[in-house]
Amino acid sequence: xxxxxxxxxxxxxxxxxxxxxxxxxxxxxxxxxxxxxxxxxxxxxxxxxxxxxxxxxxxxxxxxxxxxxxxxxxxxxxxxxxxxxxxxxxxxxxxxxxxxxxxxxxxxxxxxxxxxxxxxxxxxxxxxxxxxxxxxxxxxxxxxxxxxxxxxxxxxxxxxxxxxxxxxxxxxxxxxxxxxxxxxxxxxxxxxxxxxxxxxxxxxxxxxxxxxxxxxxxxxxxxxxxxxxxxxxxxxxxxxxxxxxxxxxxxxxxxxxxxxxxxxxxxxxxxxxxxxxxxxxxxxxxxxxxxxxxxxxxxxxxxxxxxxxxxxxxxxxxxxxxxxxxxxxxxxxxxxxxxxxxxxxxxxxxxxxxxxxxxxxxxxxxxxxxxxxxxxxxxxxxxxxxxxxxxxxxxxxxxxxxxxxxxxxxxxxxxxxxxxxxxxxxxxxxxxxxxxxxxxxxxxxxxxxxxxxxxxxxxxxxxxxxxxxxxxxxxxxxxxxxxxxxxxxxxxxxxxxxxxxxxxxxxxxxxxxxxxxxxxxxxxxxxxxxxxxxxxxxxxxxxxxxxxxxxxxxxxxxxxxxxxxxxxxxxxxxxxxxxxxxxxxxxxxxxxxxxxxxxxxxxxxxxxxxxxxxxxxxxxxxxxxxxxxxxxxxxx
Numbered sequence: 001x002x003x004x005x006x007x008x009x010x011x012x013x014x015x016x017x018x019x020x021x022x023x024x025x026x027x028x029x030x031x032x033x034x035x036x037x038x039x040x041x042x043x044x045x046x047x048x049x050x051x052x053x054x055x056x057x058x059x060x061x062x063x064x065x066x067x068x069x070x071x072x073x074x075x076x077x078x079x080x081x082x083x084x085x086x087x088x089x090x091x092x093x094x095x096x097x098x099x100x101x102x103x104x105x106x107x108x109x110x111x112x113x114x115x116x117x118x119x120x121x122x123x124x125x126x127x128x129x130x131x132x133x134x135x136x137x138x139x140x141x142x143x144x145x146x147x148x149x150x151x152x153x154x155x156x157x158x159x160x161x162x163x164x165x166x167x168x169x170x171x172x173x174x175x176x177x178x179x180x181x182x183x184x185x186x187x188x189x190x191x192x193x194x195x196x197x198x199x200x201x202x203x204x205x206x207x208x209x210x211x212x213x214x215x216x217x218x219x220x221x222x223x224x225x226x227x228x229x230x231x232x233x234x235x236x237x238x239x240x241x242x243x244x245x246x247x248x249x250x251x252x253x254x255x256x257x258x259x260x261x262x263x264x265x266x267x268x269x270x271x272x273x274x275x276x277x278x279x280x281x282x283x284x285x286x287x288x289x290x291x292x293x294x295x296x297x298x299x300x301x302x303x304x305x306x307x308x309x310x311x312x313x314x315x316x317x318x319x320x321x322x323x324x325x326x327x328x329x330x331x332x333x334x335x336x337x338x339x340x341x342x343x344x345x346x347x348x349x350x351x352x353x354x355x356x357x358x359x360x361x362x363x364x365x366x367x368x369x370x371x372x373x374x375x376x377x378x379x380x381x382x383x384x385x386x387x388x389x390x391x392x393x394x395x396x397x398x399x400x401x402x403x404x405x406x407x408x409x410x411x412x413x414x415x416x417x418x419x420x421x422x423x424x425x426x427x428x429x430x431x432x433x434x435x436x437x438x439x440x441x442x443x444x445x446x447x448x449x450x451x452x453x454x455x456x457x458x459x460x461x462x463x464x465x466x467x468x469x470x471x472x473x474x475x476x477x478x479x480x481x482x483x484x485x486x487x488x489x490x491x492x493x494x495x496x497x498x499x500x501x502x503x504x505x506x507x508x509x510x511x512x513x514x515x516x517x518x519x520x521x522x523x524x525x526x527x528x529x530x531x532x533x534x535x536x537x538x539x540x541x542x543x544x545x546x547x548x549x550x551x552x553x554x555x556x557x558x559x560x561x562x563x564x565x566x567x568x569x570x571x572x573x574x575x576x577x578x579x580x581x582x583x584x585x586x587x588x589x590x591x592x593x594x595x596x597x598x599x600x601x602x603x604x605x606x607x608x609x610x611x612x613x614x615x616x617x618x619x620x621x622x623x624x625x626x627x628x629x630x631x632x633x634x635x636x
Contacts, residue, residue, distance in 0.1 A: 035059045035497070035566060036121055038091075039107070043123040044546060044558045044599065050100040050127050054080070054107055055093035060296055062092070062111035062119065063231065065212070069094045069111075074103040074133040102128030106135040106596055110212070114296040116233040117495065118211045121567055124596050130556075130603070133596060147219065151203065151210045156491040158199035163487070164192030165247065166281045166312070167319015169254060173274055174346055175320070176327065176339035177266070184330035186255045188323055193251060196284075197244050204228065204237045236291035243283045250277055285311035292494060298364055310357040314490075317350035318483045325480045328473045340472070344399050351392060358388075364500070371499030378499045380492060387486040394479045401472035497565065526550040528615055528631045536625030541569045543617050543629065545576070552610050552636045559592050559600040561619065568598030573620040576602075580611045587616065610636025 038057035041047050054071050069084040069092065084094040092111075103126065110120040124133070168189035172179045179185045208224025209215055218224055228234040254273060285308040289295065294307035320343055327335045362381060372378035525548040533540045546558040559576065561569040579586035585608065592600035607613065613635045620626035 035119075036109070039123065041125040044125065044560055046126045046129065048128070050098075051096060052098075053093045053095050055087060055091055056107075056109060057089075057091045058111070058113075058119075059090065060114050061090055062113055064092060064111050065227065067110075069109045070107070071096060072106045072108065072135050073100070074105070074131050074135070076133075076135050079105070100127060102126075103131035104133045104595055106133060112211045112231070116231075116291050122597060123568065124599050130558075130595065130601050132593070135596060145214045146216050147206055147209050147214050151206045152491065152495060154199045154202040154206065155494065156488060157195050158203065159491055160487055161192045161194070161196030161199060162284060162311070163315040163319040164322050165189055165196060165251075165319065166192075166277075166284070166315035167317070167321070168192060168323040169251070169277055170281075170316050170346070171320040171323040171343060172254065173270060173277070175342040176335060177270070178333065179323070179327060179331070179335070179339075180255055182327065182331045182333050184326050184332075185323060188326045189251060189255070192319070193244065193247060197241070200237055200240050200244070204234065204241075207231075207234060207237070232295070233291045236287045240284060240287040243280055243287070246280050247284070250280060281312060281315065282308055285315075293365065293498060297498070297500070303361075303364060306357050306360055309353060310361065313350040313353040313357065317347050317354070318487065320346060320350075321476065321479055321483055325473075325476050328476055344395075347395060351395075354388070365498040367500035375497075375499035377493065377496045380489060380496055381499075384486065384489050384493060387482055387489060391479060391482045391486060394475055394482065398472060398475040398479060401475055526633045526635075528633055530617060530629040530631050532617075532619050532627050532629045534619065534621045534625040534627045536622050539621045539625050539627075540564055541571075541619070541621075543574070543619055545615055545617065545631075545633075547605070547615075547633065547635075550633065550635055552607055554603075555605040555607060557590065557592060557602045557605045559602075559617070561598045561600075568596075569621075570597045571619055571621050573618075573626075574600050575618040577616045577618075578605075578607060579614040579616065580609060581614060582611055583609060585609065586614075607635050 035058065036056060037059050040055045041051060054069070056069065064084050066083050069080065070078055071080040071094065073079050079097045079100055081095040081097060084092045087093045104124050105127065106122060106124050108120075108122040110118065113119050168185065172185065172189070176185075205219055205225065207228035208221060209218040211228070212218070212224060229238065250273065253269075286304070288311060289304040289307040292307075294300065294303040297303070324335070324340070324343055366372065366375070366378055366381070372382055525546065528545040528547075530543050530545070531541070532543055541564060542562045544560040544562070546560070548556050557576065559574050561571050561574065563569045574592060576590040576592060577587035578590070579588070588606075590602050590605055592602035595601050611634075612632050614630055615633050616628055616630040618626060618628045
């Protein structure tokens with residue numbers, strides 16, 4: 001039966017790895033956790049006089065470096081002066097050269113949000129009148145490309161390594177102290193340490209390129225590495241490496257000397273390892289909390305300790321589950337029912353902790369029930385909740401299998417040494433082997449190896465013969481499979497803009513647009529916002545029409561296409577038509593010219609008569625995906 005299980009295990013592992021890869025690949029660039037909520041001059045506006053500076057306002061504080069905020073003239077030449085400065089709160093400004101000529105100017109920014117994620121974007125404004133521009137910002141992304149994918153993979157490996165190392169050590173100390181002498185368990189915990197250490201070094205190397213150029217060639221740029229070390233995230237990664245050195249000492253004591261101690265010494269050592277291990281594990285968890293979501297936003301003084309507790313509970317549950325799986329499948333020493341029962345209790349406590357801390361984190365990151373369905377963070381959180389519920393359901397099945405394990409189902413090593421499959425006394429064979437060793441040491445060594453192989457095969461048959469233990473192994477394997485996908489979703493979630501931030505940014509943008517619309521109304525201009533969905537992949541967005549002066553005769557029209565998160569949407573084609581249905585006039589087609597990413601413009605749009613005009617916009621997002629949306633506007 002074991003031979004038939006092994007291929008199934010390999011197939012399941014491959015499927016889980018494929019699912020994880022799809023999740024990580026589908027994550028794309030890290031979503032912005034700081035959103036642009038305002039600018040002066042505003043996007044798409046035409047100012048009569050050249051401004052002295054450009055200012056941008058974000059939803060939270062950001063980190064800027066040389067070149068983070070640039071202003072380019074129609075020919076692509078920089079017209080800003082030096083590094084941007086913090087004017088007040090979350091507003092940053094850069095000075096402009098004097099005497100700028102008329103035309104369309106492009107503002108580009110690439111900053112790092114307070115929770116460590118890069119943010120990039122661009123928009124245009126005009127001085128005097130709009131003009132053609134040679135600037136293209138279609139590739140203006142942050143955290144994408146090969147470097148972004150590697151960074152996301154490194155984050156996943158670091159989370160997994162932390163869970164396996166901390167959860168495996170906790171499993172040995174709290175549930176199965178005999179496991180400290182089991183080679184398979186030792187390899188599992190050490191593998192977790194190696195994975196976390198390697199992933200941390202990788203993240204540190206990638207950090208500079210990830211938050212700036214995104215180029216693979218800049219990964220080993222020492223100047224970028226130096227800049228990364230001076231940031232909050234860089235300090236957190238260095239702290240993690242120092243704590244991993246302490247963790248290595250902990251692992252060496254746990255697996256090197258722990259199993260050889262007497263019972264009284266082992267109790268004292270267990271207490272010391274538990275205290276020291278908890279301190280090290282909490283420090284490692286804090287290296288995430290101090291640099292990511294918990295470190296910014298509401299109630300950071302509460303959020304960071306809660307995040308540490310949440311990560312420790314995740315590690316105790318999922319890492320312990322991984323170690324239990326190894327013990328059930330790979331350990332020569334069968335694990336006792338009591339050890340499985342203790343882990344079941346530990347896992348139950350971890351789940352309760354996860355629920356309590358998860359509710360607080362969800363409230364803090366979402367802020368409203370609507371954010372569950374209206375934001376990507378909320379949608380991913382719903383997937384995570386579903387996976388946790390599935391995992392708890394499978395864990396309940398595992399708990400039932402554990403309860404059905406009898407004393408006979410837990411064959412101890414001493415029992416396995418007493419008899420072999422034929423009922424022959426093993427110790428008698430060992431005495432015969434010892435006699436043979438006196439006559440021929442080479443023959444004795446060969447017999448010893450054969451006997452060890454026979455003993456291992458016998459113990460494995462005895463272990464696998466128990467149907468209750470077999471059922472437990474299958475349910476724990478299913479738990480581990482769901483845990484792999486759950487960890488991937490969690491990794492993507494940490495790279496996604498929190499729902500509260502996204503909705504606040506949208507509200508601020510809408511408020512700014514309303515203010516702009518009110519100003520436009522005073523000059524008889526019209527602004528129309530129309531959501532669209534072409535039905536294809538990445539086909540949702542918002543199209544905004546600015547028509548000035550919205551009167552009979554010639555008008556100037558600007559079309560802005562945005563993604564749901566407010567970023568400029570680089571679509572291949574936009575068409576506009578005007579229809580006055582009451583007078584059977586139209587549709588009058590207008591094909592605007594592309595100015596820059598997400599910005600289209602047309603001058604001299606002739607509207608021959610006053611009335612309630614239907615403005616229809618056709619947006620094409622791919623070769624086959626397009627849609628038409630419309631809204632009425634009062635002209636004249």
